[in-house]
Amino acid sequence: MGNSSKLALALVGLVLGGSLVACSDGRAGAESAAKQLASAVSALDVGSVAFEGKDSGAANEQLKEIFKGLDPARPAVESGQLTLESDKATVPLNYSWKIGSEEWKYTTFAEFKKSGDKWLTVWNPATLVPELAEGELVSSATHSPSRADILGAGGVPLVTYRPVVNVGIDKPTLGGADPADSATKLARLVGVDPAAYGQQVAASGPEAFVAAITLREEGRTITDAQIGEIPGARAIQDSLPLAPNRTFARALLGTAAEANAEQIEKSNGALKAGDTTGTGGLQQQYDAQLRGSDGIQVLAGKAGLTDAEKQALPNEGRRVLFQTEIQEGTPLKTTLDPKLQQLAEDVLGKVGPASAIVALRPSSGAVLAAASGPGSNGYDTAMLGQYAPGSIFKMVDSLAMFRNGMTPDSKVDCPATLTVDGRTFKNAEGYPGSSLGSVTLRDAFAHSCNTAFINARDTVSQAQLESAATSLGVAVEAPALGAGAFLGSVPGDAEGTEHAASMIGQGKVLLSPLAAAVMAGSVAKGAPVAAQLVLNPNEGVSSPDAEGAAPTGTGTTGASPATPSSGDAAADTATPSAPAPAAAAEKPVTAAEAAALADMMRAVVTSGHAGFLASVPGEPVGAKTGTAEFGNDTPPKTHAWIVAVHGDLAVAVFVEDGGLGATTSGPLLKEFLTRAG
Structure with missing residues (x-):
């Protein structure tokens, strides 16, 4: 073959190669951008994503604000099959959130536009949650069931909700009174350590109610009048799952109260701040059965509404995106006879050393x-x-x-x-x-x-x-x-x-x-x-x-x-x-x-x-x-x-x-x- 022929073939090859590059539809680049977006949203961090007409930092802050109400939950997001039209692409994003014990799944569509040799993501809140509009945020509302009772023989409630009062200093109502003086007076009235309680009051914020003690309503000797004489002191009515009295089968039944930080940490997500949980005895052993499970609503609504504006709108301007049903706890049925249990405790009441009385029915x-x-x-x-x-x-x-x-x-x-x-x-x-x-x-x-x-x-x-x-x-x-x-x-x-x-x-x-x-x-x-x-x-x-x-x-x-x-x-x-x-x-x-x-x-x-x-x-x-x-x-x-x-x-x-x-x-x-x- 002559040199001229070789040159002609080379030119043909060059032309054909150039045609192949020019004819590339950019699908690979768009798919890469979609995968990057899915990964970034999964991490709730889109700071590295290039957006069309929106600063990446601003988009990142808005995304974090939108999902702040679901913290610490994170979505798992995967991109689907891309649809390409010239310099535009659409990709489905499949979301999965862990909400309580259930999964919230949905699909949105992300849009991309080609700018030069790059594919930019089109910012749209509806890419994050279906039909989410600008200015709307996602939040969650948790509805906790009442703790189930522990029952004795014949279904008699042993542990059930009983009225109590939380006695403490309500700092917004102090007026010009000295918080330390009120704390000391209240501590002495209810029998708690004045120094320790005074420190709690001093360390709390100006809007705080600082509880000193919780008293059973039935039989309490400290009156509302005595509490009311102390500036800032209040008795707030409440109810707690309690046995008939403070000592009734306490070692056996255990107690139930608001979960502390250590219990929440050890629960692997089962408990959150404000939950009631059991400590010791049957209350701890059967905590999940007695506690039931929360009902959780995921909501979307416009940010920044005043209380008056919320009240003027249906459902306070929020719509339900997803919800899990509340599961009431199951009462724990026991064979304890409340009269015999109390009798046994009364008989042991004056015994100094460790002691016990156990009574059972041989036939059963x-x-x-x-x-x-x-x-x-x-x-x-x-x-x-x-x-x-x-x-x-x-x-x-x-x-x-x-x-x-x-x-x-x-x-x-x-x-x-x-x-x-x-x-x-x-x-x-x-x-x-x-x-x-x-x-x-x-x-x-x-x-x-x-x-x-x-x-x-x-x-x-x-x-x-x-x-x-x-x-x-x-x-x-x-x-x-x-x-x-x-x-x-x-x-x-x-x-x-x-x-x-x-x-x-x-x-x-x-x-x-x-x-x-x-x-x-x-x-x-x-x-x-x-x-x-x-x-x-x-x-x-x-x-x-x-x-x-x-x-x-x-x-x-x-x-x-x-x-x-x-x-x-x-x-x-x-x-x-x-x-x-x-x-x-x-x-x-x-x-x-x-x-x-x-x-x-x-x-x-x-x-x-x-x-x-x-x-x-x-x-x-x-x-x-x-x-x-x-x-x-x-x-x-x-x-x-x-x-x-x-x-x-x-x-x-x-x-x-x-x-x-x-x-x-x-x-x-x-x-x-x-x-x-």
Whole structure:
């Protein structure tokens, strides 16, 4: 080919190449601009986007202002299929916002114009939200449901909204009065720290209402007149979800109040400022079920309207773009009997140490009362306490002995003292000499002969003790309970003095007052009692994740402030760790075994050291007392226990530092049973 031919071909190629460039429709550039816009809007930052006829910075500020009312929400935005017409392009933008628990999805259309070799975005608020006009902003309105009630037996409200007054200084009404002087006077009137409250008032803005205290309306002694005498002081009416009184089942139920900053931060978006949430107990465990979920409206409206202008317009000049429906909370149904719960608290009202009374109905397992006394200092001793049970555990020993062929009439040896591997065990002070020597198992049980039961250690293995305990409904899981609880722990392996100590409910054997009531109730029922407190734990949107609470009532939840001991004559300072509970009893107590145990529990009242219960009206009472040493004092401190069955009622009474079960817990039990009717 000649040079002229080559030159001709080169010129043709150049012309063709130039034609290809000139014929490009610019689609790639427009698509790139659309993707950039979608990414920028997703970040709510369009400062890097080039707009036609609008400064990028001004557009960015306007976008932020438009969506400020949805903060901190951000949209996910994706660009769709581009439509090109000469130097104009249109692209759908698909938006998705997370609003509460739902998604708000919509599509808008963005327009682009080519300017030279660049594609510019046409500014239009309707690109951000359909039909959004200049001067309009997007906002949200949240409508929170009232918190659902916690109900007791028969559907009686235990926790429900009750009237209160928020007492504080309303700074705009101070006039010329000294804020510090008013704060001091009000603090002294309502009983809060004047210095701390004065600082709160001083640090708040001029339009603030600074609450000092919230008082129940019912029974309040501080009057509106007294409050009104202090310049700037006000009592603002409100209502809060409250129990019948401040102490009613407080450790068990927990409390509900406005969420604090820490709770909001830990909620992963479930809580916001102003929400009511639960702290402790059932209120925290079932917070989501009780709280329900907000109804949220996303609104569009013109900015800068005065209140008068808003009122003159339909819906205050706002239109609804999207909304989620409000979901009312689901009331939590429990088995608590308000009268028996209050009675139990009244009985414990003057007990100094940590204490508890638990009452349940053996036939159904319903927990009727679970009271922790004032000495528990807010801890749920009744449900979560872990304590050496002492001689009430002889109910377990006796069941194991029955299974080895003994009966209540079988003879056992009850010496005054007994030495095991160098450790001396003895009976409690005042043990009757007439019940020493060869006595029936019934008599040894009625008078609580430690040595007789320790003597059985060679024929009753630790594994048999563990099995007998689970047969009576303790040291097992409690899936029907629906609340955090400790159902007891009985190790399956123990030797020597530890096994001997287990025979009298010490060593590493642990029960809670609830577990003790379950144990007694299983005797009355003639089968293991499955305790139940919450009747509808799975309704609504339950979130059983309370700190220190196991939603299914598993056996090892909670920790006791006490350090149980491992012997009757000397205290062991090691705090035992509770192993995991059994799923259920492999060998449930039988009706015949329970009848034999009931026979011996009745003997505790008719011939043993709980004779004071013989005068309780109604059906005959069967009981068992228990005393367990703990700590390393000389003489050691003791836990005082007593359990009883009275018709279809099983009760456990516990006092942490209480002397003897019969003399300390016994009178409390008698008062409870007598007044319970």
